[in-house]
Amino acid sequence: MTRRLIFIGLDGLGLDLAQSLAQRGVMPHLGRLMELGAAWGTDSPLPEVSPVCWTSLFSGAEPGAHGVYGFGVPEPGAYRVRPVQAGDVAAPRLWEELSGLGRSSAVLNVPLTYPARAIRGAMVSGFVAPELSRAVHPPELLPRLTALGYRPEADLEAGVDDPAALVADLARAIDTRAALFSQFWDADWDLYVAVFTDSDRVNHFLWPALWDPGHALAGPVSSLYQAMDDFLGSLWRRFGPEVEAGRVALLIAADHAFGPIRSEVYLNPWLRQQGFLKVEGWQEGPGHERILPGSLALALDPGRVYLHWAGRFPGGHLFPGPEAEQALRAMRQGLLDLRFRRVRMHEGRPLVSEEAPISQVHLGRELYHGPQSHLAPDLVAVAAPGYSLRAGLGRDNVFGLSHLTGTHRPQGALACCLPRPAGPLPGRVSGLHGLMRALLGLGAGQGLVDRPGPMA
Numbered sequence: 001m002t003r004r005l006i007f008i009g010l011d012g013l014g015l016d017l018a019q020s021l022a023q024r025g026v027m028p029h030l031g032r033l034m035e036l037g038a039a040w041g042t043d044s045p046l047p048e049v050s051p052v053c054w055t056s057l058f059s060g061a062e063p064g065a066h067g068v069y070g071f072g073v074p075e076p077g078a079y080r081v082r083p084v085q086a087g088d089v090a091a092p093r094l095w096e097e098l099s100g101l102g103r104s105s106a107v108l109n110v111p112l113t114y115p116a117r118a119i120r121g122a123m124v125s126g127f128v129a130p131e132l133s134r135a136v137h138p139p140e141l142l143p144r145l146t147a148l149g150y151r152p153e154a155d156l157e158a159g160v161d162d163p164a165a166l167v168a169d170l171a172r173a174i175d176t177r178a179a180l181f182s183q184f185w186d187a188d189w190d191l192y193v194a195v196f197t198d199s200d201r202v203n204h205f206l207w208p209a210l211w212d213p214g215h216a217l218a219g220p221v222s223s224l225y226q227a228m229d230d231f232l233g234s235l236w237r238r239f240g241p242e243v244e245a246g247r248v249a250l251l252i253a254a255d256h257a258f259g260p261i262r263s264e265v266y267l268n269p270w271l272r273q274q275g276f277l278k279v280e281g282w283q284e285g286p287g288h289e290r291i292l293p294g295s296l297a298l299a300l301d302p303g304r305v306y307l308h309w310a311g312r313f314p315g316g317h318l319f320p321g322p323e324a325e326q327a328l329r330a331m332r333q334g335l336l337d338l339r340f341r342r343v344r345m346h347e348g349r350p351l352v353s354e355e356a357p358i359s360q361v362h363l364g365r366e367l368y369h370g371p372q373s374h375l376a377p378d379l380v381a382v383a384a385p386g387y388s389l390r391a392g393l394g395r396d397n398v399f400g401l402s403h404l405t406g407t408h409r410p411q412g413a414l415a416c417c418l419p420r421p422a423g424p425l426p427g428r429v430s431g432l433h434g435l436m437r438a439l440l441g442l443g444a445g446q447g448l449v450d451r452p453g454p455m456a
Helices: 015-023 028-036 050-059 094-100 139-148 163-183 198-211 218-244 267-273 322-337 429-439
Strands: 004-010 038-043 072-074 081-083 105-110 121-125 191-196 248-253 257-260 263-266 297-300 304-307 340-346 349-355 358-363 379-383 387-390 406-409 411-418
Touching: 004 218, 004 429, 015 028, 015 038, 015 198, 015 218, 015 257, 015 411, 028 218, 028 248, 028 411, 038 429, 050 094, 050 429, 094 105, 094 121, 094 191, 094 429, 105 163, 121 139, 139 163, 163 191, 163 198, 163 218, 198 218, 198 257, 198 406, 218 248, 248 429, 257 411, 263 267, 267 297, 267 322, 304 322, 322 358, 322 379, 379 387, 387 406, 411 429
Parallel strands: 004 191, 004 248, 105 121, 105 191, 263 387
Antiparallel strands: 038 411, 072 081, 248 411, 257 406, 297 304, 304 379, 340 349, 358 379
16 A cells, blocks of 8 residues: 655664653653654664664665765865765765656655755755754755754764753754644655654753753753654644554654663774874874874774774774784774773672773674765674763773763664564564565665664
């Protein structure tokens, strides 16, 4: 059966947090939809960051096939890292498939769709979108966004020194986004996609306020999720009868889950301490251009380690062979052996323990397969619960904290589908692509063109 499909994205919303918010009455509409349909958790591709995960969700491909491994792309023959953009995606996404079939889409605020491309329908690019004029298709949409005062991103810099100011700005961003999203309800579309990226920002900057009712910002932070839930309630009042009649399907999903941060782990300082990385003027900041030729490796966010290959980096000297393999083995084992000294108070006395902040370290060649696997990092470290992996170039310490209080988790991203799927529920974020194709009457298709790597 050919249906229309509504997809609502809630960036970074794990099944556990969704259930908790529903039970506490913060997101009653989402809770009701989870009861009416099927609700489950999915596992994200690695590394579990938004450009990678959303690209997998809408293409059905894992990173080895779609070619996206993080927010930044190492430029060949240089130490520069540029922001990833839509042109870096090597696999077609669902709205592109539909355009080829003469079917229309409204694609709103999906990460890694900048600059906006011409599709059959409408597109408003999501994060990162530095120029609003290049973030819309067709161009005639721009005045509509300008009239709303629409911004692709809240002022996250405010969250560093003034969390209350960030909450206020996120509230404005959510209200404006919901207003824009609702303007497309009556447009001509077969696929409607709208993503709230603001939930990810709430979780990153304000995680303790979501769980501690005594937190000074507990009420205002809950109101941010309530605003997104109000949108779901309005959406259901408008389209619920069509869903119940079988004319429209509704899928609500996240790209990854979240958890608290006990400590951040900075990989470049660790590589430097172990002798794998040599940098001139370390204290001068995070400039990659000061990496010295004798280096064996360097790290990029969140847990990507690249060998210093000849031809890939200006000062690279490694070639495939024993030296590279020895470096990989040593770094992999060293990262697994790394320990964080944790001090907890128990009955007024400090208890000291050591924990492994890194649960797994994958070889890129084993984790990724497909036509874009040559772009993959050589090692991918996976953080243990409670830890966040960062590049940290220019830092002295291996462990530390920043203004962020929540971090991504690769297991348990929310998925909720109405009607309830007849077959097995997809276990991976990339598997939702096949479900969407089926709901649109296209069949499951061949979206998964890169087999999943080992689970984190």
